[in-house]
Amino acid sequence: MQERLGHRFRDPALLARALTTTAFVNDERLKGRHSEDQRVLGILGDEVIRTIFVELLIRAHYPTPDAITRQKENLERHDALAGIASELGIGPSIRLGTDEKIRGADMEPAVLAGTLAAIIGAMYLDSGFEAARQAVIRWFGDGITPHHG
Numbered sequence: 846m847q848e849r850l851g852h853r854f855r856d857p858a859l860l861a862r863a864l865t866t867t868a869f870v871n872d873e874r875l876k877g878r879h880s881e882d883q884r885v886l887g888i889l890g891d892e893v894i895r896t897i898f899v900e901l902l903i904r905a906h907y908p909t910p911d912a913i914t915r916q917k918e919n920l921e922r923h924d925a926l927a928g929i930a931s932e933l934g935i936g937p938s939i940r941l942g943t944d945e946k947i948r949g950a951d952m953e954p955a956v957l958a959g960t961l962a963a964i965i966g967a968m969y970l971d972s973g974f975e976a977a978r979q980a981v982i983r984w985f986g987d988g989i990t991p992h993h994g
Contacts, residue, residue, distance in 0.1 A: 846938050851983055852968055852976060859971050861940075862886060863963035866956065868942025883963035890966030893974070894921060897981045901989045920985060926958035929984045935960055 847853050847860065854860045867882040898917045907913045919925065930936070936951035939960050950956045969977040982989075 849933050852980055854971050856971050859967035863967040864938050865940040866942060868945045869940040872942045886963035886966035887959050890962035893965050893969050893977050897978050905989055923954045923958040926961050927954035930957035930961040
């Protein structure tokens with residue numbers, strides 16, 4: 846997984862947490878085991894992604910705040926994030942709860958997008974803003990092109 850992401854985690858537990866859904870944690874709790882889910886990392890990752898998108902769109906010479914906002918919203922849509930997550934092959938590595946496994950949640954756009962955001966949050970905590978920024982540039986670079994006119 847780390848090779849596909851293009852990031853070697855100093856703290857692999859951060860990646861494991863980013864790949865862990867709340868339903869998995871709830872199932873583990875019933876078995877008397879404790880783990881942490883991806884939600885907090887996802888919140889951080891969403892904000893890091895937004896910051897990077899805005900920076901890159903400004904550098905790509907988007908002419909107005911409205912143009913930047915529209916393109917940022919296009920880039921951060923669940924289906925856009927889920928598409929990147931699918932390309933990276935994240936789905937099979939997501940730690941799902943029993944019901945999520947049954948319904949194939951590892952292919953659902955919301956689950957894939959949330960997991961990708963959590964991975965970005967984990968990268969940020971693991972190695973800082975620049976590591977997360979480089980990953981976003983690698984994964985979304987084609988969607989952030991210079992704006993003319």
